[in-house]
Amino acid sequence: MGSMAEKINLLVNGGTEYYADKVVVSPAGGSLSTMPTPMKTSKAEEIAKVPKVAAVSANIFLPLSDETSAVSFGPPPGIIASDLKGEAYETFEVSYSSGRGLKPSDQGKAVVGSDLVEKLNAKVGKNIKIRGKDYEVVGIMEKTLTAPDNEVSISLADAQQILYDSLPEIIRSQIAPSEIVNSFTVYVDKGANPDKLATVINSKVKDIEASGPKAFKDQIASATGVLNAILFGIALISLLVGGLSIINTMTMSISERIREIGIKKAVGAKTRNIMQEYLMEAGLIGFFGGLLGWILGALTIVSINNLMQESGTIIFLLTLRISLFAIGFSVVLGIIAGIYPAYYAVKVNIVRALREG
Secondary structure, eight states, X not given: OHHHHHHHHHHHHHHHHHHTTEEEEEETTOOGGGOOOOEETTHHHHHHTSTTEEEEEEEEEEESOSSOOOOOSSSOOEEEEEOOTTGGGOOSOOOEEEEOOOOTTOTTEEEEOGGGHHHHTOOTTSEEEETTEEEEEEEEEOOOSSGGXXXXXXXXXXXXXXXXXXXXXXXXXXXXXXXXXXXXXEEEOTTOOHHHXXXXXXXXXXXXXXXXXXXXXXXXXXXXXXXXXXXXXXXXXXXXXXXXXXXXXXXHHHHTTHHHHHHHHHTTOOHHHHHHHHHHHHHHHHHXXXXXXXXXXXXXXXXXXXXXXXXXXXXXXXOHHHHHHHHHHHHHHHHHHTHHHXXXXXXXXXXXXXXXO
């Protein structure tokens, strides 16, 4: 559960970082998830006239496959394209494990996100097939642990043709491929508030919907709220079951060692010595139980991720901090759960303990 939450949190944090200083413009009444809905590239000129707009970049986002698929965990595999006009203002850095990034003139070429390398059998210099057409791979991105991991970047002209071909005939007859996009990224002047700028853009430009970083946060918060509540509920159940198990184990262990406790007291063992001994024992039970649980959990999530990797859907993320937290939490839980059995041990009557033993 922790590794799943880790994946979600990093996706959310990555999106928050990306949208922190930008405004995203989509068609009125639509969003990136309801594509394809086209806008004309000429809208960029209207948006650029709004005060405090530094640059406007035309973008296209499309599903990687034109076939209907089941709902996936996190962002679905997609095609992303941009005219790169805002590259000088971009603060979200992407590096490449091999090859290079796209240039505006790179038609017929692609850059592949790390999670899609195996799915597409991508290698720099080799071709991959997207929507029935071959593209030469010129770069493979380093893992970002955010949406770009699950995307293929192609030139805007190539994406425009794919979007154009997906439109109904009546729309295609009224527009050229080079005139269509389905979103714009607006880069703001230094010091300008993106959320306020989004409001101004909405008031000045018709038939669009501009949203700032606050809208993204609100949308993500509502989308992940239910899942976070489920994870929190599972954690509470685990806490209860794990704690009761340790209490039961320690209580049974102490009840079987009554004579031993009596002898220790008879030879001068102090209360704090007995408390320390049994709390340490409870902590060790928590540690070894947590370590075993971590091993089984790690094997499970690695197996599931390997099975899902071919589809480009990585559900879990095992990190050092969640690993240390899981084992450390088990130790703390063991110590807390061992308080009652340890207290029971120090209250044992010496005479009764020796007689019963």
